Amino acid sequence: MSTRQGRRGSVAYHSGNVFTAERDASRAEAFIVSEDGTFSAVGSNSEILDIARREQLPTFDLHSRFVMPGIHDAHVHILLGSFASSSYLQPGEDATMSNIGARLKSPECACEHAHVFGDWIVGSLYRIDDFDREALDRDYPDTPVLIRGGAGHAMFMNTAALRRSGYGLTEPDAPHEQYFRRPDGSLTGEMTELAMTKAALAFPKPEMSHVKRSILEGIGRLHSVGVTSFQEAASNTTILTALRELDATGELKMDVQTHIVYKPEHLAEESFKTLHKTLDDAATFQSAHVQTSFVKFMLDGVPLHPYYTQAGLTDSGEIDESKIQIDDLAEAVAKLDARGMTCKIHCTGHGSTRRALDVYEAVRKSNKAGPRHEIAHCSGVHDDDYPRFKQLNVTAEMSPSMFFVHPVTSMSNGLMDWNFPKMLQHGAHLTIGSDWAFQDPAILPSCALILDSVASALPDAPDAKSKAAEVICRILTAAGATAVGRESTTGTIAVGKKADFILVDRDLGKGDFEGAQVLGTWFEGERVFDAKQSHK
Template sequence: MTSAISSTSLRNSVAYINGRIYTINSSSPWASAFIVSPTGVFTTVGSTTEILDIALKSHMVVVDLRNQFVMPGIHDAHMHVLASGLSMTSGVNIGMDATASNIAQRIKDGSCACHYSHVYEDWIFASVFSNEGFPDMVADRKYLDEVFPDTPVAVHGGAGHSMLLNTAALRRAGYDIEAEPDIQGSRYVRRSDGSLTGELSETAMNKAVLAAPAPALAHAKRVLKYAIQVMHQAGVTSCQDASSNTLMLHALQEIENEGALNMDFNTHIVYGPEYIGGEAKEKLHALLDVAEQYKSKHVNTRFVKIILDGVPLPPLFTHCELDEEGEPNQSKIVVEDVAEAIEKYDQRGMTVKVHCTGQGSTRMALDAIEMARRKNPGGPKHEIAHNSGVHDEEYKRYKPLNVTAEMSPAMFFTHPVTAASNGLMDWNFTKMMDAGAHITIGSDWGAAPDPSLFEAMAGIVQTVGRGSKENGGEVLCRMLTLNGAEAVGKEKEVGSIELGKKANFIVLDRDLSRGEFEGTAVLKTYFEGNLVWER
């Protein structure tokens, strides 16, 4: 009689030795070895001598880390994964330096170079235009109409908060080109005669987004898988998707059912506005009602997304500021019933992430969360996304209200645009830290080919470390890992290299705990013990 053979026995575990392992576990922050079970869980963390002794006795496979730096996989707290995948594979990248004289030709030349150029029927989508390429910073559909008189063309801009449509696209979407009325939270750019230039911002984009054709489910799955590969290259093993909708959840569900989802998703289903969700308000709200149906091993659907204002970027300036009486400028508010929405989903135990870039919107969101706390003191942790405009009086409110300060987009923490904003864009980490706020970091990945956070961290490491790179490295490593896990309620499963947690870890070419972020490369990414990317 032959003995039973099983792939789940101790012998099938893998031992990793001779590493410089930064565990993010405060009780034992450093180790040199660990064992990963066949089911992808850390079963032992300790010294190389200890782990090697166990491995040899049990005849395990042994991997020599060769003194390389190892840490938990990164949690990116703000990503637009489906939009990024579509942009990289199915849209035209015209470059930020496109001008009025060449934008249409770049779109024409690039539309045939997309990986998948017929995804959107006869529409063409491109990114990302900058107003600086147009006379007086005024983009106009006439520059597109010359080359595309009949084909609808939509070019994204303004960090996702604006679009430039040609005449064909405006008509297809049902805009009254000569006399389209303003709506709450909208910005229509108009010619001198009052007609639309084709540049739309915030809720002005709703019609365009709802009229544009959506990709098929099979294509959504295809581009999500591609985007996940790019995320693995950046060391990301867990993320918060900030614009989840029906298509996204169905695609993730099918990938999960196929056993091919190598990423932990925390899906923030859009409550409003429609332009960020890509669906009608009624459909999005109905999706939130049945969000639990899409929950799975790797998909956590207990999250809501609300955009409250725009962005402090020229020439938009659609962020909500405070007036002279300290009240939010209501004309810049995109979702007016934010307080009712937060109370509703707070009662359901769902975390609400509120996009705020101005001091007015941040105050309004914190007021709404405070109202919900009064009625439900033990409610879930909520989030303010971005935090680039926070009044000095508000920092002290984050901790007692149990609000996560999700800092994004990381690329703008130290950037020429930020420096030229006269204080409108101010991610003040030290004030947040002094107030004891729970802080996470997000790339706000939406179109760029690389969501890596390392270069952005290099710009703030000394600030966060109060002048010390090493202190800053330790603080940022925690913000990028365990803080993210805590924000989504997964700190018992991921976020550190500890006994019983999922073996999500990355191997890097330098020591981030010492603040060595600049030029960092991910050498390997492991998800649940499986090597999912290797440089």
């Protein structure tokens, strides 16, 4: 048993099946959480209950349930995720040109906070086939309507929204700006990537009170799926301000790592003028639970129909430069690496992933002691590049988890491939992210789908399925803490670390991910989610 002096106010948790996530995959039965929210003892029932009797501590019976450290979600869009359920209208994925206007006006589509965008109507869905703004103009001739789509890489607007944003109806083409057009060349209102910039900067932003309320709602949703730490993948000045204020008032029950956007503007919904000043002043936004030494670059787009904006490799093996959206990546990463800031680069194609690794290799030659950087998504990695993740100490952030095994993935003709076996065989440091913005943020269901894939990378293990489950649980916990530099304070159930843990209705360490339900989530020893109360 490991132990240290506890305090009055400590609680002894006993009779559990505790997966500590330590490297030896050790299990315990019980532990003590001190008044300061850390683990003061971890051991057997007899050891912990003996301490509880001597020190007259209250006890909590875990009833043989599975316990593990809280989940680290490596890729979250906290405002988009909350807005999608509370502030964006949802016309439904079966919306068409003929029914979209009626859907937006229907009572079923109403949102409690839809009014926060001024006189604009903002919604979200994946796509409307053959979209034309006339479908929205019929019902909304004068009201700006903006619908987010394409997994965050597209927008659909009516004529009023285009004009309010400053687009001409015959907007000219520009690099990395994809406009869909009518036969006469005028805009249909559907656009992708950098074409979205004017709209992203133009539509009204909610008041800070609503931003903070939405962040707290989003954190509550994450608590319900076992998350106690996450990386905010597209941070801007508004999000940083809200997090700082929430932490100052003691309301932020979550560890947050904020990747402040370097480029492009539409990802942050903020202009470079203020965004880059915030990046320079990142340390002033740091607080007890918020780490701000993280940066985000979106290097290419997505391998999704009909956009295909990912940067691949040409037939001759060269990077497709026409899809690379950032021309000063090397200079920017070098500057931020020298500051000790962790860079996360969005890459979905073989070409963009190679470019990011090339840039990381260059900065590591000039600054050998720099931070551990990341590649976000890793859905397009060439065979030659898998070994480079370990060689360059780069985290392979695998997201969105919902697409690991999905009809969209299977129809991508190999463009979307989260290859866990190859990453593991080459010793890459892995994390998993939900990429929560418009979908369910739960990661555990996807773990059931990759279990066999991970097991295939462990052919010599006596029980490959259980070993694979333990590997996945460590990826969700300890590996996440290491990726963001918090491994000394969280990520495992060990004496002296923060008491961030979850109670689950089945043994994830044996691979029982399918249908798993989080029964409780604790952050720094405080229960922040109780499934029984949430169902009342």
